[in-house]
Amino acid sequence: MPTVTLDEFRERSRDYGDSLDRLDVFEEDITCSSCSDRLTERFSATMSGEFLCWECAMSHDAVTERDITHSTDPTKAVVGKSGLNEKSLCDYVINVATGCTHGCKFCYVPSTPNITTRQGMLAEHADVESGQRDWGSYLLYRDDLPERLRGVLNRKRTWKQTPRGRGVVMLSSGTDCYQDRRTGQITRGCVIELVRAGIPVRILTRSPSVVRDVDVFTAAVEKSESSDGDLVRVGSSIPCLDDDVVRAIEPGAPVPSARVRALRTLGEHGVPTYVSMSPTYPTQTRQDFETLFSTFSEIGVDLVFHEPINPRGGNFNMTIEAARDAGEDVLAEQLQRIKSDQEYWVSYSLKHMSWAEEFGEKYGVDVHTWPDARVIKNVDDELSRELRGQKSSVSPETFATPPFPASKTT
Numbered sequence: 001m002p003t004v005t006l007d008e009f010r011e012r013s014r015d016y017g018d019s020l021d022r023l024d025v026f027e028e029d030i031t032c033s034s035c036s037d038r039l040t041e042r043f044s045a046t047m048s049g050e051f052l053c054w055e056c057a058m059s060h061d062a063v064t065e066r067d068i069t070h071s072t073d074p075t076k077a078v079v080g081k082s083g084l085n086e087k088s089l090c091d092y093v094i095n096v097a098t099g100c101t102h103g104c105k106f107c108y109v110p111s112t113p114n115i116t117t118r119q120g121m122l123a124e125h126a127d128v129e130s131g132q133r134d135w136g137s138y139l140l141y142r143d144d145l146p147e148r149l150r151g152v153l154n155r156k157r158t159w160k161q162t163p164r165g166r167g168v169v170m171l172s173s174g175t176d177c178y179q180d181r182r183t184g185q186i187t188r189g190c191v192i193e194l195v196r197a198g199i200p201v202r203i204l205t206r207s208p209s210v211v212r213d214v215d216v217f218t219a220a221v222e223k224s225e226s227s228d229g230d231l232v233r234v235g236s237s238i239p240c241l242d243d244d245v246v247r248a249i250e251p252g253a254p255v256p257s258a259r260v261r262a263l264r265t266l267g268e269h270g271v272p273t274y275v276s277m278s279p280t281y282p283t284q285t286r287q288d289f290e291t292l293f294s295t296f297s298e299i300g301v302d303l304v305f306h307e308p309i310n311p312r313g314g315n316f317n318m319t320i321e322a323a324r325d326a327g328e329d330v331l332a333e334q335l336q337r338i339k340s341d342q343e344y345w346v347s348y349s350l351k352h353m354s355w356a357e358e359f360g361e362k363y364g365v366d367v368h369t370w371p372d373a374r375v376i377k378n379v380d381d382e383l384s385r386e387l388r389g390q391k392s393s394v395s396p397e398t399f400a401t402p403p404f405p406a407s408k409t410t
Protein backbone atom coordinates (compact mmCIF):
# COMPACT_ATOMS: atom_id res chain seq x y z
CA MET A 1 0.00 0.00 0.00
CA PRO A 2 1.45 3.45 -0.89
CA THR A 3 2.05 5.88 1.99
CA VAL A 4 -1.19 6.59 3.82
CA THR A 5 -1.99 8.34 7.05
CA LEU A 6 -3.81 6.62 9.89
CA ASP A 7 -6.88 8.72 9.18
CA GLU A 8 -6.86 7.85 5.46
CA PHE A 9 -6.42 4.17 6.31
CA ARG A 10 -9.33 4.10 8.76
CA GLU A 11 -11.55 6.06 6.32
CA ARG A 12 -10.65 3.65 3.52
CA SER A 13 -11.64 0.85 5.86
CA ARG A 14 -15.18 2.29 6.02
CA ASP A 15 -15.64 1.62 2.31
CA TYR A 16 -14.13 -1.83 2.46
CA GLY A 17 -16.54 -4.78 2.33
CA ASP A 18 -19.73 -4.53 4.35
CA SER A 19 -20.21 -2.60 7.60
CA LEU A 20 -18.85 -5.40 9.78
CA ASP A 21 -15.66 -5.68 7.69
CA ARG A 22 -12.57 -3.63 8.30
CA LEU A 23 -9.04 -3.26 6.97
CA ASP A 24 -6.45 -4.40 9.49
CA VAL A 25 -3.13 -2.54 9.72
CA PHE A 26 -1.24 -5.76 10.47
CA GLU A 27 -2.52 -7.37 7.27
CA GLU A 28 -1.43 -4.49 5.03
CA ASP A 29 2.03 -3.52 4.01
CA ILE A 30 2.25 -0.41 6.20
CA THR A 31 5.55 1.01 7.35
CA CYS A 32 6.67 3.43 10.06
CA SER A 33 6.99 6.98 8.74
CA SER A 34 10.10 7.48 10.84
CA CYS A 35 12.22 4.29 10.54
CA SER A 36 10.44 2.54 7.61
CA ASP A 37 9.99 -0.74 9.53
CA ARG A 38 6.85 -2.69 8.69
CA LEU A 39 4.14 -2.44 11.38
CA THR A 40 3.64 -5.90 12.82
CA GLU A 41 2.99 -5.58 16.54
CA ARG A 42 1.98 -2.32 18.19
CA PHE A 43 1.72 1.02 16.41
CA SER A 44 0.61 4.61 16.81
CA ALA A 45 0.67 7.79 14.72
CA THR A 46 1.86 11.37 14.93
CA MET A 47 -0.65 14.14 15.57
CA SER A 48 -0.85 14.72 11.81
CA GLY A 49 -1.49 11.01 11.25
CA GLU A 50 1.82 9.53 10.00
CA PHE A 51 2.11 5.93 11.16
CA LEU A 52 4.74 5.13 13.79
CA CYS A 53 6.09 1.75 14.88
CA TRP A 54 5.96 1.23 18.63
CA GLU A 55 9.61 2.04 19.22
CA CYS A 56 9.37 5.34 17.35
CA ALA A 57 6.01 6.13 18.96
CA MET A 58 7.50 5.71 22.44
CA SER A 59 10.25 8.21 21.70
CA HIS A 60 7.96 10.69 19.96
CA ASP A 61 7.19 13.97 21.77
CA ALA A 62 3.67 14.91 22.83
CA VAL A 63 2.01 17.67 20.79
CA THR A 64 -0.16 20.43 22.26
CA GLU A 65 -2.84 22.00 20.09
CA ARG A 66 -5.59 24.33 21.27
CA ASP A 67 -4.64 23.66 24.92
CA ILE A 68 -4.95 19.87 24.58
CA THR A 69 -1.85 17.68 24.73
CA HIS A 70 -2.02 14.60 22.49
CA SER A 71 0.18 11.54 22.72
CA THR A 72 0.26 7.73 22.65
CA ASP A 73 -1.06 5.63 25.53
CA PRO A 74 1.38 2.77 26.24
CA THR A 75 -1.21 0.67 28.16
CA LYS A 76 -0.77 -3.03 27.43
CA ALA A 77 -4.28 -4.18 28.35
CA VAL A 78 -6.79 -4.40 25.52
CA VAL A 79 -10.04 -5.42 27.13
CA GLY A 80 -10.13 -5.10 30.92
CA LYS A 81 -12.43 -6.80 33.41
CA SER A 82 -14.73 -4.25 35.00
CA GLY A 83 -16.54 -3.87 38.31
CA LEU A 84 -19.37 -2.03 36.55
CA ASN A 85 -21.44 -5.22 36.74
CA GLU A 86 -22.35 -3.68 40.11
CA LYS A 87 -24.29 -1.10 38.14
CA SER A 88 -25.55 -3.76 35.72
CA LEU A 89 -23.61 -2.12 32.89
CA CYS A 90 -20.95 -4.58 31.74
CA ASP A 91 -18.29 -7.14 32.67
CA TYR A 92 -15.53 -5.69 30.51
CA VAL A 93 -14.42 -2.23 29.48
CA ILE A 94 -12.36 -0.99 26.56
CA ASN A 95 -11.02 2.53 27.05
CA VAL A 96 -9.97 3.87 23.66
CA ALA A 97 -7.78 6.57 25.22
CA THR A 98 -6.48 7.90 28.51
CA GLY A 99 -7.81 11.37 29.34
CA CYS A 100 -10.97 13.02 28.08
CA THR A 101 -11.23 16.41 26.42
CA HIS A 102 -14.84 16.85 27.54
CA GLY A 103 -13.38 17.66 30.97
CA CYS A 104 -16.63 17.29 32.93
CA LYS A 105 -16.03 18.84 36.36
CA PHE A 106 -17.81 16.10 38.30
CA CYS A 107 -16.00 13.29 36.42
CA TYR A 108 -14.84 10.55 38.81
CA VAL A 109 -12.27 9.12 36.39
CA PRO A 110 -9.33 11.39 37.39
CA SER A 111 -9.66 10.19 40.99
CA THR A 112 -9.55 6.49 40.03
CA PRO A 113 -6.32 4.41 40.05
CA ASN A 114 -6.41 4.53 36.25
CA ILE A 115 -5.15 8.11 36.59
CA THR A 116 -3.84 8.40 40.15
CA THR A 117 -1.40 5.48 39.78
CA ARG A 118 -0.22 6.53 36.33
CA GLN A 119 1.20 9.92 37.11
CA GLY A 120 4.68 8.85 35.97
CA MET A 121 3.38 7.61 32.62
CA LEU A 122 1.35 10.81 32.07
CA ALA A 123 4.37 12.97 32.87
CA GLU A 124 6.63 10.95 30.59
CA HIS A 125 4.30 10.64 27.60
CA ALA A 126 2.22 13.82 27.75
CA ASP A 127 4.09 16.25 30.05
CA VAL A 128 1.11 16.18 32.42
CA GLU A 129 1.98 17.60 35.83
CA SER A 130 -1.15 16.39 37.62
CA GLY A 131 -3.50 13.88 36.03
CA GLN A 132 -6.29 15.05 38.31
CA ARG A 133 -5.85 18.82 38.20
CA ASP A 134 -5.15 18.83 34.45
CA TRP A 135 -8.09 16.53 33.60
CA GLY A 136 -9.62 17.66 30.30
CA SER A 137 -6.34 18.92 28.84
CA TYR A 138 -4.66 15.68 27.74
CA LEU A 139 -5.59 12.78 25.50
CA LEU A 140 -3.42 9.72 24.89
CA TYR A 141 -4.73 7.58 22.03
CA ARG A 142 -4.72 3.79 21.79
CA ASP A 143 -4.75 3.56 17.99
CA ASP A 144 -3.82 -0.09 17.69
CA LEU A 145 -6.69 -1.42 19.83
CA PRO A 146 -8.82 -2.84 16.97
CA GLU A 147 -5.85 -4.79 15.60
CA ARG A 148 -4.83 -6.08 19.02
CA LEU A 149 -8.43 -6.86 20.00
CA ARG A 150 -8.74 -9.19 17.02
CA GLY A 151 -5.71 -11.11 18.32
CA VAL A 152 -7.07 -11.24 21.87
CA LEU A 153 -10.48 -12.52 20.75
CA ASN A 154 -8.84 -15.20 18.60
CA ARG A 155 -6.97 -16.46 21.65
CA LYS A 156 -9.86 -16.21 24.16
CA ARG A 157 -11.25 -19.45 25.54
CA THR A 158 -13.54 -18.21 28.34
CA TRP A 159 -15.40 -14.98 29.03
CA LYS A 160 -16.42 -13.24 32.27
CA GLN A 161 -20.22 -13.34 32.51
CA THR A 162 -21.69 -12.23 35.82
CA PRO A 163 -25.49 -12.25 36.27
CA ARG A 164 -25.60 -8.43 36.17
CA GLY A 165 -22.77 -7.77 33.71
CA ARG A 166 -23.82 -10.48 31.22
CA GLY A 167 -20.46 -10.55 29.47
CA VAL A 168 -21.11 -7.10 27.95
CA VAL A 169 -18.16 -4.94 26.84
CA MET A 170 -18.59 -1.22 27.45
CA LEU A 171 -16.91 1.51 25.40
CA SER A 172 -15.86 3.45 27.29
CA SER A 173 -16.06 4.12 31.02
CA GLY A 174 -12.87 6.16 31.47
CA THR A 175 -13.09 8.44 28.44
CA ASP A 176 -15.59 9.42 25.75
CA CYS A 177 -15.21 6.94 22.92
CA TYR A 178 -16.45 9.36 20.20
CA GLN A 179 -14.91 12.60 21.49
CA ASP A 180 -13.03 13.19 18.24
CA ARG A 181 -12.54 11.56 14.87
CA ARG A 182 -9.53 9.52 15.97
CA THR A 183 -11.15 8.01 19.08
CA GLY A 184 -14.26 7.36 16.96
CA GLN A 185 -12.16 5.39 14.48
CA ILE A 186 -10.68 3.24 17.26
CA THR A 187 -14.17 2.66 18.65
CA ARG A 188 -15.59 1.67 15.27
CA GLY A 189 -12.84 -0.93 14.79
CA CYS A 190 -13.38 -2.38 18.28
CA VAL A 191 -17.17 -2.57 17.91
CA ILE A 192 -16.77 -4.39 14.58
CA GLU A 193 -14.40 -6.94 16.14
CA LEU A 194 -16.68 -7.56 19.12
CA VAL A 195 -19.91 -7.84 17.14
CA ARG A 196 -18.26 -10.16 14.60
CA ALA A 197 -17.24 -12.36 17.54
CA GLY A 198 -20.84 -12.33 18.88
CA ILE A 199 -19.98 -10.32 22.01
CA PRO A 200 -22.57 -7.80 23.24
CA VAL A 201 -21.44 -4.16 23.29
CA ARG A 202 -22.63 -1.14 25.26
CA ILE A 203 -21.66 2.29 23.94
CA LEU A 204 -21.82 5.33 26.22
CA THR A 205 -20.97 8.74 24.77
CA ARG A 206 -21.83 12.42 24.98
CA SER A 207 -20.76 12.92 21.37
CA PRO A 208 -23.31 13.12 18.55
CA SER A 209 -20.66 11.91 16.08
CA VAL A 210 -21.63 8.41 17.24
CA VAL A 211 -24.20 8.53 14.40
CA ARG A 212 -21.33 8.17 11.90
CA ASP A 213 -21.30 4.49 12.86
CA VAL A 214 -25.02 3.90 12.39
CA ASP A 215 -24.16 1.44 9.60
CA VAL A 216 -22.17 -0.73 12.05
CA PHE A 217 -24.97 -0.56 14.64
CA THR A 218 -27.70 -1.50 12.15
CA ALA A 219 -25.54 -4.40 10.90
CA ALA A 220 -25.19 -5.47 14.54
CA VAL A 221 -28.97 -5.24 14.98
CA GLU A 222 -29.42 -7.49 11.94
CA LYS A 223 -26.92 -9.96 13.32
CA SER A 224 -28.74 -9.83 16.69
CA GLU A 225 -31.82 -11.30 15.02
CA SER A 226 -30.14 -14.69 15.00
CA SER A 227 -28.84 -14.24 18.59
CA ASP A 228 -30.70 -14.55 21.89
CA GLY A 229 -30.53 -10.78 22.51
CA ASP A 230 -29.01 -7.48 21.47
CA LEU A 231 -25.42 -7.25 20.27
CA VAL A 232 -25.34 -3.51 20.64
CA ARG A 233 -26.96 -0.80 22.75
CA VAL A 234 -26.02 2.85 22.30
CA GLY A 235 -26.52 5.38 25.06
CA SER A 236 -25.81 8.98 25.85
CA SER A 237 -25.56 10.94 29.08
CA ILE A 238 -28.48 13.37 29.21
CA PRO A 239 -29.03 14.44 32.80
CA CYS A 240 -30.71 17.75 31.94
CA LEU A 241 -31.97 19.48 28.79
CA ASP A 242 -30.75 22.99 29.61
CA ASP A 243 -27.72 23.49 27.33
CA ASP A 244 -26.36 26.45 29.35
CA VAL A 245 -26.47 24.71 32.71
CA VAL A 246 -24.87 21.55 31.32
CA ARG A 247 -22.16 23.56 29.55
CA ALA A 248 -21.21 25.13 32.89
CA ILE A 249 -20.05 21.82 34.36
CA GLU A 250 -19.32 19.84 31.18
CA PRO A 251 -17.26 22.56 29.46
CA GLY A 252 -15.83 20.49 26.60
CA ALA A 253 -18.80 18.25 25.81
CA PRO A 254 -21.41 18.73 23.07
CA VAL A 255 -24.68 20.14 24.45
CA PRO A 256 -27.58 17.84 25.42
CA SER A 257 -29.78 19.00 22.53
CA ALA A 258 -27.17 17.54 20.14
CA ARG A 259 -27.15 14.28 22.12
CA VAL A 260 -30.95 14.05 21.89
CA ARG A 261 -30.77 14.51 18.09
CA ALA A 262 -28.15 11.76 17.84
CA LEU A 263 -30.24 9.27 19.83
CA ARG A 264 -33.30 10.16 17.76
CA THR A 265 -31.40 9.36 14.57
CA LEU A 266 -30.13 6.05 15.93
CA GLY A 267 -33.63 5.13 17.12
CA GLU A 268 -35.04 5.93 13.67
CA HIS A 269 -32.61 3.35 12.28
CA GLY A 270 -33.82 0.72 14.73
CA VAL A 271 -30.76 0.85 17.00
CA PRO A 272 -31.64 0.11 20.68
CA THR A 273 -30.83 3.20 22.73
CA TYR A 274 -30.67 4.21 26.39
CA VAL A 275 -29.93 7.32 28.43
CA SER A 276 -27.73 7.80 31.45
CA MET A 277 -29.19 10.54 33.69
CA SER A 278 -26.11 10.64 35.82
CA PRO A 279 -25.96 12.87 37.69
CA THR A 280 -29.16 14.90 37.87
CA TYR A 281 -28.71 18.45 39.22
CA PRO A 282 -30.35 19.74 42.41
CA THR A 283 -31.83 22.70 40.51
CA GLN A 284 -33.97 20.40 38.35
CA THR A 285 -37.70 20.45 39.00
CA ARG A 286 -40.43 17.84 38.74
CA GLN A 287 -41.48 19.54 35.49
CA ASP A 288 -37.91 19.18 34.17
CA PHE A 289 -38.08 15.45 34.86
CA GLU A 290 -41.42 15.18 33.06
CA THR A 291 -39.99 17.01 30.03
CA LEU A 292 -36.94 14.74 30.02
CA PHE A 293 -38.96 11.54 30.12
CA SER A 294 -41.50 12.68 27.53
CA THR A 295 -38.55 13.59 25.26
CA PHE A 296 -36.92 10.20 25.78
CA SER A 297 -40.14 8.38 25.05
CA GLU A 298 -40.72 10.46 21.91
CA ILE A 299 -37.23 9.68 20.50
CA GLY A 300 -37.61 5.96 21.18
CA VAL A 301 -35.41 5.57 24.27
CA ASP A 302 -36.82 2.72 26.36
CA LEU A 303 -34.33 2.65 29.25
CA VAL A 304 -32.86 5.23 31.60
CA PHE A 305 -30.09 4.70 34.15
CA HIS A 306 -30.54 7.31 36.86
CA GLU A 307 -28.21 8.51 39.60
CA PRO A 308 -28.39 11.63 41.80
CA ILE A 309 -25.17 13.63 42.20
CA ASN A 310 -22.69 12.37 44.75
CA PRO A 311 -20.93 15.06 46.82
CA ARG A 312 -17.80 13.00 47.50
CA GLY A 313 -14.27 13.62 46.22
CA GLY A 314 -12.22 16.67 45.34
CA ASN A 315 -13.97 17.01 42.00
CA PHE A 316 -17.16 18.07 43.69
CA ASN A 317 -15.49 21.33 44.78
CA MET A 318 -14.36 21.87 41.19
CA THR A 319 -17.95 21.36 40.05
CA ILE A 320 -19.19 24.03 42.45
CA GLU A 321 -16.45 26.40 41.32
CA ALA A 322 -17.18 25.77 37.62
CA ALA A 323 -20.89 26.47 38.13
CA ARG A 324 -20.02 29.72 39.91
CA ASP A 325 -17.51 30.76 37.23
CA ALA A 326 -20.13 30.17 34.55
CA GLY A 327 -22.58 32.46 36.36
CA GLU A 328 -24.84 29.54 37.38
CA ASP A 329 -25.11 30.89 40.94
CA VAL A 330 -28.25 28.99 41.94
CA LEU A 331 -26.69 25.70 40.85
CA ALA A 332 -23.47 26.54 42.71
CA GLU A 333 -25.42 27.38 45.86
CA GLN A 334 -27.48 24.17 45.69
CA LEU A 335 -24.39 22.04 45.13
CA GLN A 336 -22.72 23.69 48.10
CA ARG A 337 -25.75 22.87 50.26
CA ILE A 338 -25.70 19.26 49.08
CA LYS A 339 -22.07 19.04 50.15
CA SER A 340 -22.53 20.53 53.60
CA ASP A 341 -25.97 19.25 54.58
CA GLN A 342 -26.33 15.45 54.42
CA GLU A 343 -30.03 15.54 55.21
CA TYR A 344 -30.62 17.89 52.31
CA TRP A 345 -28.59 15.62 49.98
CA VAL A 346 -30.59 12.56 51.06
CA SER A 347 -33.91 14.31 50.51
CA TYR A 348 -32.82 15.64 47.10
CA SER A 349 -31.68 12.11 46.10
CA LEU A 350 -34.96 10.52 47.19
CA LYS A 351 -37.00 13.21 45.43
CA HIS A 352 -35.16 12.75 42.14
CA MET A 353 -35.37 8.97 42.31
CA SER A 354 -39.11 9.11 42.92
CA TRP A 355 -39.62 11.55 40.01
CA ALA A 356 -37.62 9.26 37.72
CA GLU A 357 -39.80 6.34 38.75
CA GLU A 358 -43.03 8.34 38.39
CA PHE A 359 -42.29 9.67 34.90
CA GLY A 360 -40.62 6.49 33.71
CA GLU A 361 -43.90 4.74 34.42
CA LYS A 362 -45.99 7.51 32.87
CA TYR A 363 -43.99 7.57 29.61
CA GLY A 364 -43.26 3.86 29.31
CA VAL A 365 -39.49 4.17 29.89
CA ASP A 366 -37.81 1.58 32.13
CA VAL A 367 -35.73 3.14 34.89
CA HIS A 368 -32.71 1.51 36.49
CA THR A 369 -31.59 3.49 39.54
CA TRP A 370 -28.24 3.54 41.34
CA PRO A 371 -29.02 4.69 44.91
CA ASP A 372 -25.95 5.64 46.96
CA ALA A 373 -25.13 3.38 49.93
CA ARG A 374 -25.13 6.40 52.27
CA VAL A 375 -28.62 7.37 51.13
CA ILE A 376 -29.79 3.80 51.80
CA LYS A 377 -28.35 4.00 55.33
CA ASN A 378 -30.25 7.19 56.09
CA VAL A 379 -33.81 6.08 55.38
CA ASP A 380 -36.32 3.89 57.24
CA ASP A 381 -36.17 0.08 56.99
CA GLU A 382 -38.90 -0.33 54.43
CA LEU A 383 -37.45 2.24 52.01
CA SER A 384 -33.96 0.93 52.67
CA ARG A 385 -35.06 -2.58 51.60
CA GLU A 386 -36.66 -1.15 48.47
CA LEU A 387 -33.55 0.86 47.54
CA ARG A 388 -31.25 -2.09 48.22
CA GLY A 389 -33.44 -4.12 45.87
CA GLN A 390 -33.06 -1.45 43.17
CA LYS A 391 -29.33 -1.24 43.71
CA SER A 392 -28.83 -4.97 43.22
CA SER A 393 -31.25 -5.51 40.34
CA VAL A 394 -30.41 -6.40 36.75
CA SER A 395 -31.12 -3.74 34.13
CA PRO A 396 -34.15 -4.67 31.98
CA GLU A 397 -32.13 -5.28 28.81
CA THR A 398 -31.77 -8.44 26.77
CA PHE A 399 -28.20 -8.97 25.62
CA ALA A 400 -26.85 -11.74 23.43
CA THR A 401 -24.89 -14.39 25.30
CA PRO A 402 -21.15 -14.34 24.48
CA PRO A 403 -20.04 -17.42 22.52
CA PHE A 404 -17.41 -18.43 25.11
CA PRO A 405 -17.96 -20.50 28.25
CA ALA A 406 -18.20 -18.32 31.36
CA SER A 407 -14.83 -17.99 33.11
CA LYS A 408 -14.60 -19.44 36.63
CA THR A 409 -13.00 -16.32 38.10
CA THR A 410 -16.04 -14.06 37.77
Ligand code: SF4
Pocket: 100, 101, 102, 103, 104, 106, 107, 108, 109, 173, 174, 175, 176, 206, 253
Ligand atom coordinates in the same frame (compact mmCIF):
# COMPACT_ATOMS: atom_id res chain seq x y z
S1 SF4 B 1 -17.36 12.50 29.11
FE1 SF4 B 1 -17.29 10.98 30.76
S2 SF4 B 1 -15.12 10.42 30.93
FE2 SF4 B 1 -15.22 12.33 29.77
S3 SF4 B 1 -14.95 13.92 31.31
FE3 SF4 B 1 -17.16 13.64 31.03
S4 SF4 B 1 -17.76 12.15 32.62
FE4 SF4 B 1 -15.50 12.05 32.42
Ligand SMILES: [Zn+2]
Pocket: 032, 033, 034, 035, 036, 037, 052, 053, 054, 055, 056, 057
Ligand atom coordinates in the same frame (compact mmCIF):
# COMPACT_ATOMS: atom_id res chain seq x y z
ZN1 LIG C 1 9.70 3.32 13.52
